[in-house]
Amino acid sequence: MKGENLWEKVLKEIKQKVNEKIYEAWFKNTKQIALLEDRLIVEVPNPYLGELLEKIYSKIIKESLKKLNYENIKVVFSSKIDKEKEIKGEKIKKVSINKGEVKGLSSRYRFENFVVGKSNEVAYAASRAVTQNIGTVYNPLFIYGGTGLGKTHLLHAIGNCLFSKDQNLNIIYTSAENMMNEMIDALSSKKMPEFRKKYRKVDVLLIDDIHFLQDKFVLQEELFHTFNSLYHLKKQIVITSDRPPWEIKNVEERLVSRFLGGLVVNIKPPDFETRVAILKLKAREEDIKISDEVINFIASKIKKNIRELESSLMRIKAFMNFYKKEIDVEYVKEILRDYLDAAKENEPEKIIEIIAEFFNLTKEDILNEKRTKNVALARQIVMYFLRHYLNLPLKQIGKILGGKDHSTVIHGIEKVEELIEKDEIFKENIVEIERKLKWI
Ligand code: ADP
Ligand code: MG
Numbered sequence: 001m002k003g004e005n006l007w008e009k010v011l012k013e014i015k016q017k018v019n020e021k022i023y024e025a026w027f028k029n030t031k032q033i034a035l036l037e038d039r040l041i042v043e044v045p046n047p048y049l050g051e052l053l054e055k056i057y058s059k060i061i062k063e064s065l066k067k068l069n070y071e072n073i074k075v076v077f078s079s080k081i082d083k084e085k086e087i088k089g090e091k092i093k094k095v096s097i098n099k100g101e102v103k104g105l106s107s108r109y110r111f112e113n114f115v116v117g118k119s120n121e122v123a124y125a126a127s128r129a130v131t132q133n134i135g136t137v138y139n140p141l142f143i144y145g146g147t148g149l150g151k152t153h154l155l156h157a158i159g160n161c162l163f164s165k166d167q168n169l170n171i172i173y174t175s176a177e178n179m180m181n182e183m184i185d186a187l188s189s190k191k192m193p194e195f196r197k198k199y200r201k202v203d204v205l206l207i208d209d210i211h212f213l214q215d216k217f218v219l220q221e222e223l224f225h226t227f228n229s230l231y232h233l234k235k236q237i238v239i240t241s242d243r244p245p246w247e248i249k250n251v252e253e254r255l256v257s258r259f260l261g262g263l264v265v266n267i268k269p270p271d272f273e274t275r276v277a278i279l280k281l282k283a284r285e286e287d288i289k290i291s292d293e294v295i296n297f298i299a300s301k302i303k304k305n306i307r308e309l310e311s312s313l314m315r316i317k318a319f320m321n322f323y324k325k326e327i328d329v330e331y332v333k334e335i336l337r338d339y340l341d342a343a344k345e346n347e348p349e350k351i352i353e354i355i356a357e358f359f360n361l362t363k364e365d366i367l368n369e370k371r372t373k374n375v376a377l378a379r380q381i382v383m384y385f386l387r388h389y390l391n392l393p394l395k396q397i398g399k400i401l402g403g404k405d406h407s408t409v410i411h412g413i414e415k416v417e418e419l420i421e422k423d424e425i426f427k428e429n430i431v432e433i434e435r436k437l438k439w440i
Contacts, residue, residue, distance in 0.1 A: 006070060007032035007042050013064035014057070022334050025323065026053065033078065040065075040075045050077030052318060056337050104173045105163065109156035115281055117274030120150055123265045127154045130236060131161045134169075134204060138263035140227070140237035144244050145267030148307035151240035154267075155206045158238055162204055171204045176212035180219050199226045204236045211241045215250045224255050231258075275299035275309060282310055288317045290327060297329050301340055312336050348392070348400050351385050354436050358429075367402055380412035381433070387413050389437060 007030070015023055026049065033041040044050040053061075054077060065073055116124045123143050130141050143151050159173050174182075179199075186195035199205065205226075213220055230237055241248065244266070245259035270278065276299045283290055294316075302308050315335050316327055333340065349363075356363050359378045366379050379401060386397045387409075398404040404412075419426045 004035060005032055006035050006040055006065075006068070006073070007075075009068055010040075010061060010064045010075075013067060014060055017060055018057075018334070019330075022331075026057075030077075035073075038072060038074060040070075040073050042075055042077050044077045044079050046322065047079045049322060050079055052315065052322075052335070053077060055315065056335060059338065105156050105159040105171075107160060109153040110160050111157045113281060113285065114150065114153055114157055115270075115274060115277045117270055117277065119268040119270045119274060120154075123150075123154060123267045126263055126265050127158050127238070130238060131158055131165075134162070135234035135236040139231060139234075140239050140259060140262040142239045142241065142245060142259050142262060142264040143267060144241045144264070146269065146304070147242060148305035149267045149269065150306060151242075151267060152208055155208055155238060155240055159204065159206050169203045170201060171206065172199065172202045173206040173208070175208040176210045176219070179207065179223075180212065180216060183219055183222060196222075196226070200229045202230065202235060204238070205230060206238050208240050209242070210239045211243055211248050213251055213255075214248050217250075217252070220252050220255050224252065224258065227255075227258050237262075269304050270306065272299055275303065275306075278306060279309055279313065282313050286313065286317055288313060288320065290316065294327060294329055294332050297332060298336070301336070308339060312339060347390055348386055351389065351437060352382055352400075355382050355385065355433060358433055358436070369402070380416050381430070383409050383412040384416035384430075385433070385437065389434075 011027055011030075014027060018027075029045050030049075030053075031043050033043045035041075044053065054075075058075075061075055062071075065071060065075070111124075111128065114120075114124060123145075126138055126141055127143070129137050143154060145151055155173065159171050162169055163171055183192075183195060186192050213223070227237060239259065244264060245251075245256050248256075276295055279295045279299055282288075283295070298309065298312055302312055312335075316332065319331070319335055320327055327335075352363050352366055355378055356366050359374060361375060361378055365375050366382060382401065383397055386392045386400065387394070392400075394406050394409045398406060398409045401409075416430070420430055
């Protein structure tokens with residue numbers, strides 16, 4: 001309803017859900033500017049805050065709107081200085097493009113700021129080797145791994161390193177998708193000879209995200225000939241992909257065997273120490289002053305994707321720019337709330353896995369109906385941890401464990417609590433499990 005102060009009602013809901021300190025700092029100075037047909041415009045003191053609220057609290061805000069029967073309203077944060085910032089941001093962007101990029105390469109990604117750990121040391125060493133012996137040691141070098149693990153970074157690092165050694169080298173960095181678009185343009189404007197020439201006269205060809213080739217037979221054909229020609233001339237080819245060559249579907253045999261003809265290396269998710277080292281390096285680069293405790297906390301929660309580690313730091317930076325104060329774990333939990341929620345969704349499963357492993361059982365043993373004494377106890381320990389470690393409601397615990405009722409769950413948890421009181425060895429086991437859980 002127009003004229004209504006909907007945001008005030010939303011704030012009341014939010015106040016019940018977030019901690020007081022956070023409410024004071026983040027929500028108190030916001031106010032409704034207008035309620036339109038489909039939008040609620042809310043004024044925030046500065047654009048950082050708008051961005052943070054959008055990223056971190058959109059779920060809670062949506063839930064509150066739903067509760068108030070305003071499901072279809074979108075909240076838009078607006079700040080008086082938004083406009084000013086926009087103009088400035090534009091200028092900054094333009095300068096950095098002119099200065100920082102050489103031949104499509106970003107100078108941000110170098111070997112010097114690539115943290116090496118067990119998960120990526122082989123890929124790193126191979127990339128380095130390529131820069132010392134172009135076209136001869138590993139050709140092509142094929143780097144594969146999940147998203148956000150540093151493939152593009154390494155590819156740029158190779159290009160930057162070679163370019164800094166020899167500015168006359170003809171280096172092309174491109175993505176398979178980009179190549180595809182270029183090829184389509186070339187085909188439609190009858191410029192295929194130019195397209196071929198461009199790629200066949202390079203000294204170093206760096207192609208990102210080659211998995212894009214899946215099903216694209218015409219591009220595959222083109223690439224196959226380009227590869228052959230470059231290979232015979234001892235020109236270097238480096239390729240990245242989100243999966244190994246043999247798992248890219250519908251790619252011609254002969255192209256796959258070309259990929260396999262060089263060196264295929266894998267980048268895996270980083271271990272805890274590497275995550276900590278990456279966070280420290282990025283914090284230094286971005287001049288963000290945070291404690292080791294906070295770094296360890298983030299590294300223990302965000303595990304699979306380095307891009308997410310980075311963006312969590314950027315959020316923290318935005319927060320610190322705004323509040324000009326040190327940040328502690330409690331704040332970090334709020335700022336990274338949505339990442340942590342996503343991680344939490346997987347946690348029950350991990351808890352079950354860890355406890356199953358501890359008792360030499362499988363996850364299925366715990367989830368199924370088996371009633372041997374050992375399994376029953378393991379299951380009760382799972383109940384205990386789901387309750388005390390994740391604070392899950394009893395009903396949900398019952399559901400996770402295949403529809404156990406409320407009283408079974410309570411009984412299970414009490415049984416474990418009783419044993420902890422009475423039995424020293426049992427207690428030690430629980431402490432040991434707890435220790436293992438700390439790092440999930
Ligand atoms: P991918 O191409 O594998 O999806 P990127 O190379 O784009 O991943 O990496 C995502 C982000 O993480 C980039 O900003 C990159 O600088 C950073 N990154 C990845 N691995 C490392 C590492 N080992 N050391 C430092 N930064 C890294
Ligand atoms: Mg990439």
